[in-house]
Structures are given as C-alpha cells and as structure tokens.
Amino acid sequence: MNGRKQFEPDELAQLAQRVCERAAGNEQIEVCVSTGRSTTVRAYNGEVESLRSGVTAAIGVRVVEDGRQGFASAGSLDPDVVSDTLAAARRNVAFGEPDPHQRLAEPDGVEPPGLDLSDPAILSVPDADKIAAAIDLERRCLDADPRISGVRVAAWSDGWSQSALASSTGICVQASAGCCSIGAQPLASDGDETQIGYAGDAARRPDQLDVDRVVTESTALATGQLGATKPPSERLPVVLAPSVAAAFIAVVTSVLAADSVLKGRSPFADRVGSQIADERLSLFDDPTDPATLGATNFDGEGLAARRNALITSGVLGGFLHNAYTARRSDTFSTGSAVRGTRSVPGVGTHAPVVNTGDIANEKLNASIGNGVLVRGVSGLHSGVNPTSGDFSVGAWGHRISGGELAEPFREATIASTLQRMLLGICGIGATAEPLAGGMSMPPLVVADVALSGV
Known part of the structure; x- marks a missing residue:
C-alpha cells in the first residue's frame, strides 16, 4: 500500500479507523484521508497548449489531549508515513495552547441527507475528448463575434476524489465525488483597444456543462466593455x-x-x-x-x-x-x-x-x-x-x-x-x-x- 494506490472508499475509512484505534489515555484522535486524480487541458490557436494530469493522496491527523491540539499532515498513505504523521501530531500537542473548549466533534443525532454524489461519469471521458472540448470552446468563442480577436484561455478541467474521516469519538464517514469544468477568456478588439471577458461552468457530469452560456457570457463581457x-x-x-x-x-x-x-x-x-x-x-x-x-x-x-x-x-x-x-x-x-x-x-x-x-x-x-x-x-x-x-x-x-x-x-x-x-x-x-x-x-x-x- 502506498500513496499512489487506488483505494476504495471502504478501505480509506478502515485506514482512518485503524489510526484512531491507537488513541491512548486521554487522547482524542481524528483522521482525515483522501485520494484524488485530476486533469487540466488548455487550448491555444486550435492546438493543445498544455495537458496536465496527476494523482494525489493525503492524510491529516488531529490529536487533542487535555485541551491542547496537535496537527500534522502528509502527502502519502504509505503505512510508515501514516505512523509518522500520527507521531508528529502527538508531538505537536505539546506546543498547543490549553483551551477547555478544544475537543473533537461528537455524534449529535442529526441524520445526513443521504445524497448520492458519486456519479463516476467523468472517469470515463478519454483525454482526446477533453482536448476536443477545450479546442472547440476556443473556436466557438472566436466565431461568436467578429470583434473577438483571440482567446487568452480556453480550458477543460476535471477531478475525482475519495475521502474518509474517522475519530475516536465515534464518527466514521466516507464520500466519493467528482466534477468537471470549462472556462474561457476571450479578447475583444476595436482599433487599439482590447478588452477581456470571462465565464465558466462546472458540473458533476460532462453532459451538464453549459457550453453555450460560457461562450455567450464570456464574449458578451469582452465586447460589452469596448469603448x-x-x-x-x-x-x-x-x-x-x-x-x-x-x-x-x-x-x-x-x-x-x-x-x-x-x-x-x-x-x-x-x-x-x-x-x-x-x-x-x-x-x-x-x-x-x-x-x-x-x-x-x-x-x-x-x-x-x-x-x-x-x-x-x-x-x-x-x-x-x-x-x-x-x-x-x-x-x-x-x-x-x-x-x-x-x-x-x-x-x-x-x-x-x-x-x-x-x-x-x-x-x-x-x-x-x-x-x-x-x-x-x-x-x-x-x-x-x-x-x-x-x-x-x-x-x-x-x-x-x-x-x-x-x-x-x-x-x-x-x-x-x-x-x-x-x-x-x-x-x-x-x-x-x-x-x-x-x-x-x-x-x-x-x-x-x-x-x-x-
């Protein structure tokens, strides 16, 4: 198991709970863990200007003891890193100011809304389609008005994350969610004057992105400021x-x-x-x-x-x-x-x-x-x-x-x-x-x- 492994939500929750089980004495321990992946594509002059993608993993540990709080985090879920992060949070408790109100959250009996936000549609979008979306956004902005002389930014971005949080006070929750977005910054020119517009949209699914609105709003803002x-x-x-x-x-x-x-x-x-x-x-x-x-x-x-x-x-x-x-x-x-x-x-x-x-x-x-x-x-x-x-x-x-x-x-x-x-x-x-x-x-x-x- 390492920081680049693809975890299932249940695995993340189990990892967080195992760390919380190490609480000793008067300690309260809270653990937040997450993994994610993302892609960003920028188009310029009908071609790919840049394409960046990556995966991430992270852990954050809070330890509260006798009103003092210690916190530490790391960018990996490797077992040794997890242990080191807990140890660092424990050491940091000594530097915390005592505060009688400093304790972890406890279950309050309120029921969660039960939303299903884990639509994985963005995970199936090929890079070729992401590139095409950014290039098409630039082209549509250029075609929207003869005064649009260029597009500073035409971009597609997406991300998917899984997370879990557990505490020694009896809390254990997990979530999976993703989104994608587009954004454009067209330039409008009239003689020596140039103005810039911007609009963007974000959604959980690619088919929910409103490209027409982004094109219309961004170009209207740019041309509307001429003069x-x-x-x-x-x-x-x-x-x-x-x-x-x-x-x-x-x-x-x-x-x-x-x-x-x-x-x-x-x-x-x-x-x-x-x-x-x-x-x-x-x-x-x-x-x-x-x-x-x-x-x-x-x-x-x-x-x-x-x-x-x-x-x-x-x-x-x-x-x-x-x-x-x-x-x-x-x-x-x-x-x-x-x-x-x-x-x-x-x-x-x-x-x-x-x-x-x-x-x-x-x-x-x-x-x-x-x-x-x-x-x-x-x-x-x-x-x-x-x-x-x-x-x-x-x-x-x-x-x-x-x-x-x-x-x-x-x-x-x-x-x-x-x-x-x-x-x-x-x-x-x-x-x-x-x-x-x-x-x-x-x-x-x-x-x-x-x-x-x-």
Missing part, C-alpha cells in the same frame, strides 16, 4: 449582476461564520434577532441540495450536513458553527465545519442560497431608472474591512439611463458598507440565474451606493 470610459463620481442605485451578487453574498456569509465573530471580525456580532437586511432578503446555506457542487452529506468534522437559515426576511437568525465555536458560544454545531485533508476545520458555507424576488430580471433596470449595472468587481476580499463592514472595490459594467442599458464604464470603484448594502436592497430578481458549479443567484438592486470614477 468603456471612467464614469462620473456620484451616489446612485446599482444592479448587481448574479455573479457579482454571489461574490458579495460570499463576503457576507464569511462574517456570519462564528470564528469571525469570536475573533471580533464581524460587524454583526451582537445583532442576532435584529433586522440587518431589507425584509426582501432571506439567506440560507443549503448543502442538502444535490444540484450544487457544494452539496454534501457531512461537514468537515463528520457531522451531518443540514440546511441553515442565516437571514430570514432581513432578520439575522444566528451564525454558522463547527464543534469548537459551538462550545465557545454555548450552542450546537450547525454542521458548518469546512476543511481540506491537510488542514484543521474552520467554519464556512457549503452552498449559499438567496431567495428570489418579485421583479422580472429584465425589468430591474427599469425599476431604478438611472443608475449602473455592475457586471464585475475586483479586489473584493482585500477591499472589505471585516470588522467595520466598509468596502471599496473596483467595478465595471454599464450605465443605466431611463431604465435602459447605456454606455459601458470601467476603472471605477463602488463603496459602501455591508450593513448599508444589506439594508439598502430595494429589489431582487424573480429568477435565479445559473452560475458555475450548479449555484444560482438572482440579481440584486441596492440603493445609494457611491460610484467613483472621474
């Missing part, structure tokens, strides 16, 4: 395109994670039960929906995945917790532990969902009269202060004049606070539009946002 100029600085309402709305919602959910709250990095720390958003908005994390790539049966500590309501009709219902933050907060885990095999569990969402509204998407521009449609942002995570909620990020898109799309703009910034943005939501699209990975998001309308340009 863009800096807009005048003013305060106005903005329509956030679904991908931009999703990016902002991801920032909001990050400060609704209990570890952020406990570290003093959330502007909503003391707002449970308060109105923090317009009543139109409800926000959930729903890993029980098999349509998303975030779907899962278990969280990063082996507890059952569950649907969690974060904001209901604008009211903050609570925070996301893993086992540690729940103990510190005198509450229960929400099954929101997230991790990689070679990292300790954090807290986060699996599949955030925003409710749809009552305004047809095509009528959102008319609903504000004059404003801007933000099609893309840059520097979002670095441009947000998680403590105060202030943000200022790069933005581009189109002006909205008289309820109709007008000239494009670029090299602008939009600024506000997360608190003001949530309370300023004044419209939500009636249709959630598909994004990469099965996630869907409606466009959002936010009042009174500062747009800075010239």
Whole structure:
C-alpha cells in the first residue's frame, strides 16, 4: 500500500479507523484521508497548449489531549508515513495552547441527507475528448463575434476524489465525488483597444456543462466593455449582476461564520434577532441540495450536513458553527465545519442560497431608472474591512439611463458598507440565474451606493 494506490472508499475509512484505534489515555484522535486524480487541458490557436494530469493522496491527523491540539499532515498513505504523521501530531500537542473548549466533534443525532454524489461519469471521458472540448470552446468563442480577436484561455478541467474521516469519538464517514469544468477568456478588439471577458461552468457530469452560456457570457463581457470610459463620481442605485451578487453574498456569509465573530471580525456580532437586511432578503446555506457542487452529506468534522437559515426576511437568525465555536458560544454545531485533508476545520458555507424576488430580471433596470449595472468587481476580499463592514472595490459594467442599458464604464470603484448594502436592497430578481458549479443567484438592486470614477 502506498500513496499512489487506488483505494476504495471502504478501505480509506478502515485506514482512518485503524489510526484512531491507537488513541491512548486521554487522547482524542481524528483522521482525515483522501485520494484524488485530476486533469487540466488548455487550448491555444486550435492546438493543445498544455495537458496536465496527476494523482494525489493525503492524510491529516488531529490529536487533542487535555485541551491542547496537535496537527500534522502528509502527502502519502504509505503505512510508515501514516505512523509518522500520527507521531508528529502527538508531538505537536505539546506546543498547543490549553483551551477547555478544544475537543473533537461528537455524534449529535442529526441524520445526513443521504445524497448520492458519486456519479463516476467523468472517469470515463478519454483525454482526446477533453482536448476536443477545450479546442472547440476556443473556436466557438472566436466565431461568436467578429470583434473577438483571440482567446487568452480556453480550458477543460476535471477531478475525482475519495475521502474518509474517522475519530475516536465515534464518527466514521466516507464520500466519493467528482466534477468537471470549462472556462474561457476571450479578447475583444476595436482599433487599439482590447478588452477581456470571462465565464465558466462546472458540473458533476460532462453532459451538464453549459457550453453555450460560457461562450455567450464570456464574449458578451469582452465586447460589452469596448469603448468603456471612467464614469462620473456620484451616489446612485446599482444592479448587481448574479455573479457579482454571489461574490458579495460570499463576503457576507464569511462574517456570519462564528470564528469571525469570536475573533471580533464581524460587524454583526451582537445583532442576532435584529433586522440587518431589507425584509426582501432571506439567506440560507443549503448543502442538502444535490444540484450544487457544494452539496454534501457531512461537514468537515463528520457531522451531518443540514440546511441553515442565516437571514430570514432581513432578520439575522444566528451564525454558522463547527464543534469548537459551538462550545465557545454555548450552542450546537450547525454542521458548518469546512476543511481540506491537510488542514484543521474552520467554519464556512457549503452552498449559499438567496431567495428570489418579485421583479422580472429584465425589468430591474427599469425599476431604478438611472443608475449602473455592475457586471464585475475586483479586489473584493482585500477591499472589505471585516470588522467595520466598509468596502471599496473596483467595478465595471454599464450605465443605466431611463431604465435602459447605456454606455459601458470601467476603472471605477463602488463603496459602501455591508450593513448599508444589506439594508439598502430595494429589489431582487424573480429568477435565479445559473452560475458555475450548479449555484444560482438572482440579481440584486441596492440603493445609494457611491460610484467613483472621474
């Protein structure tokens, strides 16, 4: 048995359990093991630019004793490496700070959703078909519009993983899952000006990839920015395109994670039960929906995945917790532990969902009269202060004049606070539009946002 062997899920679970059985004295041991394989193909000028494939194996071991935690990981499942990793985690316990809340997760009686996410379709796709998909994506982008002068990236990627987690507290779970994705970055040119677009999609099966949408969206973003100029600085309402709305919602959910709250990095720390958003908005994390790539049966500590309501009709219902933050907060885990095999569990969402509204998407521009449609942002995570909620990020898109799309703009910034943005939501699209990975998001309308340009 070595790090390159192809394991069956049951074998991984048995391996993890055997390591947990070595717990001695007051030790608690948790073991996460995984194997995977992946392929990435990039096309350029109708040919293969690169093709990379590989297999991986990994183990992560946590040892907790008397409130001290030690962790170690390795990139092999060779028996000697496994033993060395356990020994390293035990040694690292001595360097851990004692914490009365530091213990492993224990079974909580919640039943997992029982999702079958192990469709092996991507394992049967020949390399020749992956290459053809990347080359065809590039060709279709070039043919979509005469202004498309080239394609910086046209790529296919896929991956398949098997994992298991076991602990000496009685948890043992396993999973198999895979996905594939495509992405394109076409270039649009007009005279000396060149603009770039991007779109991608991901799915569990190759036949679920929406190539038409990727081509249409990526080329429209590139050509739509031709002739863009800096807009005048003013305060106005903005329509956030679904991908931009999703990016902002991801920032909001990050400060609704209990570890952020406990570290003093959330502007909503003391707002449970308060109105923090317009009543139109409800926000959930729903890993029980098999349509998303975030779907899962278990969280990063082996507890059952569950649907969690974060904001209901604008009211903050609570925070996301893993086992540690729940103990510190005198509450229960929400099954929101997230991790990689070679990292300790954090807290986060699996599949955030925003409710749809009552305004047809095509009528959102008319609903504000004059404003801007933000099609893309840059520097979002670095441009947000998680403590105060202030943000200022790069933005581009189109002006909205008289309820109709007008000239494009670029090299602008939009600024506000997360608190003001949530309370300023004044419209939500009636249709959630598909994004990469099965996630869907409606466009959002936010009042009174500062747009800075010239």
